[in-house]
């Protein structure tokens with residue numbers, strides 16, 4: 001059976017040699033995912049960082065008898081916050097740091113690797129209007145299909161990949177790095193995160209093949225799922241309870257909406273990163289084809305996450321608001337800091353958005 005990817009000349013099935021060369025040559029590297037990284041963004045960044053460190057760090061310099069340079073410096077950065085369910089991945093790794101936007105980024109790093117997003121403004125929305133030379137030169141490794149609005153040194157993007165981790169897996173393989181236990185854990189956590197524990201349509205043959213390889217290298221799906229799914233602080237459960245209470249149905253029960261306000265975060269002592277995955281709950285409802293989840297983003301905006309069942313493309317809706325994503329999972333930012341008002345705006349737009357006819 002041939003992989004569908006190999007039949008499509010538009011989508012490279014392996015990383016471009018230029019990307020690999022750039023990664024091999026960089027000395028001070030910032031690897032960073034989209035703002036408020038999820039398991040795929042963080043896991044992909046960690047795995048690539050560990051591989052680059054192993055290939056170019058002081059240890060390899062020692063082994064090769066090269067006592068000259070101090071090796072390379074690799075930082076896994078993030079902007080905003082990530083859910084505490086991902087703490088197990090970053091524990092004990094002092095090269096993981098919050099990196100807010102600063103005009104010194106270009107001096108601090110000679111290369112930036114964007115993972116799980118296509119442009120610097122997905123990391124730092126506040127820097128959207130700045131020229132590209134405000135950032136270090138960058139490469140992109142991603143699985144989103146939004147048009148690449150910015151130019152980069154090189155990119156490895158495949159919108160058919162289940163997760164960015166699937167792309168990073170191939171980069172690590174082609175770089176010749178070893179799949180050590182921390183790399184295996186980070187990649188497997190990323191694949192599990194972006195496929196809903198291998199329950200969604202993007203759990204492709206390639207994804208499962210990689211997962212099987214990672215398990216053969218000691219990856220423990222049960223252990224990772226424990227941290228990703230079953231290790232909640234009670235504050236998060238209280239926030240979910242409040243969020244579920246806001247669920248409302250529209251369009252004859254086919255559209256479910258949910259809201260998280262700043263007051264709800266304050267009352268429960270949670271941060272917005274803890275809402276990761278909440279959007280899946282309204283989709284459990286019988287008859288619901290689409291979910292819109294409006295939440296504060298902590299930077300004076302509302303983030304609207306959209307989910308849909310197969311056959312309903314929410315990416316087009318997200319794009320009409322300046323966002324993007326995947327056909328069944330997309331998002332956009334609304335400049336209104338009040339999620340209730342952002343929801344009203346979406347609902348009035350939805351009046352003109354054609355929900356496809358029900359089939360069967």
Ligand SMILES: [Mn+2]
Pocket residue numbers: 040041116143163164194
């Ligand atoms: Mn992803």
